[in-house]
Amino acid sequence: MLDIAAALADWCAQGRAFAVATVTAVSGSAPRRQGAALAVDRDGEAVGSVSGGCVEGAVYELCRRSLADGRTVRERFGHSGEDAFAAGLTCGGEIDVLVQPVLPGDPGAAVPAGALAAAAAGETAALARVVDGPGAPPGAALLVRPGGPVTGTLGGERLDGAAAAAARALLDAGRTGTVTVGADGGRCGEPLTLLVECSVPPPRMLVFGAVDFAAAMVRAGRFLGHRVTVCDARPVFATAARFPEADEVVAQWPHRYLERTRTDSRTAVVVLTHDPKFDVPLLERALRMPLAYVGAMGSRRTHDQRLERLRAAGLTGTELARLHSPIGLDLGALTPEETALSVAAEIVARRRGGTGLPLSRTTGPLHHDPPPPAPESVLPPVPAPAPAPPSV
Numbered sequence: 001m002l003d004i005a006a007a008l009a010d011w012c013a014q015g016r017a018f019a020v021a022t023v024t025a026v027s028g029s030a031p032r033r034q035g036a037a038l039a040v041d042r043d044g045e046a047v048g049s050v051s052g053g054c055v056e057g058a059v060y061e062l063c064r065r066s067l068a069d070g071r072t073v074r075e076r077f078g079h080s081g082e083d084a085f086a087a088g089l090t091c092g093g094e095i096d097v098l099v100q101p102v103l104p105g106d107p108g109a110a111v112p113a114g115a116l117a118a119a120a121a122g123e124t125a126a127l128a129r130v131v132d133g134p135g136a137p138p139g140a141a142l143l144v145r146p147g148g149p150v151t152g153t154l155g156g157e158r159l160d161g162a163a164a165a166a167a168r169a170l171l172d173a174g175r176t177g178t179v180t181v182g183a184d185g186g187r188c189g190e191p192l193t194l195l196v197e198c199s200v201p202p203p204r205m206l207v208f209g210a211v212d213f214a215a216a217m218v219r220a221g222r223f224l225g226h227r228v229t230v231c232d233a234r235p236v237f238a239t240a241a242r243f244p245e246a247d248e249v250v251a252q253w254p255h256r257y258l259e260r261t262r263t264d265s266r267t268a269v270v271v272l273t274h275d276p277k278f279d280v281p282l283l284e285r286a287l288r289m290p291l292a293y294v295g296a297m298g299s300r301r302t303h304d305q306r307l308e309r310l311r312a313a314g315l316t317g318t319e320l321a322r323l324h325s326p327i328g329l330d331l332g333a334l335t336p337e338e339t340a341l342s343v344a345a346e347i348v349a350r351r352r353g354g355t356g357l358p359l360s361r362t363t364g365p366l367h368h369d370p371p372p373p374a375p376e377s378v379l380p381p382v383p384a385p386a387p388a389p390p391s392v
Contacts, residue, residue: 003197004039018042018067019063020112021050021097022195023096025096025131026093027095036051038063042067062075072101074096074138078094078095100112111151114151115199122199124199126199127143128154128166128167129195131195133192135155135159142164144167158184158185159181159183159184159185160185162181170198177195178195201227204229205268208270210243215242216339218230226268229250232273233253238250255278255282263291265290284314287310297327303325327343328343
């Protein structure tokens with residue numbers, strides 16, 4: 001439910017009763033992933049989606065029924081080829097859905113409401129809810145914060161501790177998924193399945209080079225949900241007036257800014273300067289950091305010359321293989337907007353494990369699991385102050 005936290009937090013603040021259906025498991029090809037949610041209030045207003053349209057009507061009715069009787073229910077939707085009028089996923093996959101009422105004044109609603117408020121505020125938190133298993137009712141929930149207290153209970157101190165530890169492990173990776181713990185809080189008890197939904201700050205995109213392509217890249221990054229920073233060593237170009245849609249504009253040497261700013265395994269670095277005095281020191285550091293994506297603009301000749309300089313700086317073949325250059329997928333892009341689209345597509349393909357090929361030329365499920373997360377994020381040590389940027 002945290003993927004529609006902004007809307008549901010408003011509903012909670014207004015005292016509106018609603019039921020929310022959340023995808024807890026996905027098998028085969030399905031349009032939405034774990035954590036996707038659809039909510040319906042007493043007036044019939046709906047927000048969100050669990051299937052992209054295939055089973056929305058049936059899930060909507062489940063939410064209405066849950067609101068009427070106050071019960072939490074589970075339902076599975078699969079391929080409906082045997083009955084053309086049955087609710088099912090025409091794509092051939094299966095989804096499991098947990099439908100839970102959130103009612104004002106109900107003590108059980110306090111934990112989901114708290115999680116929704118935290119997610120809507122951009123805070124780091126995890127909501128762990130019972131999906132299946134003995135000893136705890138479906139929908140029983142814990143709100144887990146990094147290094148903070150746990151709110152709610154699943155029915156016992158040992159079970160709460162085991163569930164909180166499992167939720168923090170997913171929270172550290174910034175992933176939503178299911179985990180299994182022993183119903184007695186140990187390793188050998190009957191299995192209890194939990195859905196852990198994680199709310200983490202948006203991933204960062206660092207765009208280096210306040211050039212004409214940067215404004216389009218900012219818009220593409222924002223569209224993908226990134227917090228976008230534009231950095232350039234030339235103050236006359238690195239201005240908020242030139243990049244009003246950026247979350248931050250920094251006039252600083254690129255490599256110095258990268259050393260000082262916080263990054264993690266979801267951060268994308270986009271280098272548009274194609275000037276060796278900026279590119280090489282920056283890429284020398286970026287390619288040694290656990291980042292999601294590092295790409296650099298330039299012709300193939302520029303790329304070859306850049307690789308020579310980076311090898312001379314001591315980078316290994318493994319480190320150089322992480323560089324996406326020339327940047328972007330081959331879309332035949334000409335304009336800044338088309339180029340930004342090609343770069344954004346490459347970032348998504350890298351994040352989700354896609355091939356970048358037309359789907360008409362691939363086989364297997366259209367929707368598949370992403371690759372495992374990269375290593376833990378790091379905050380590089382703060383170096384000595386940098387020299388002043390060059391004048392223009």
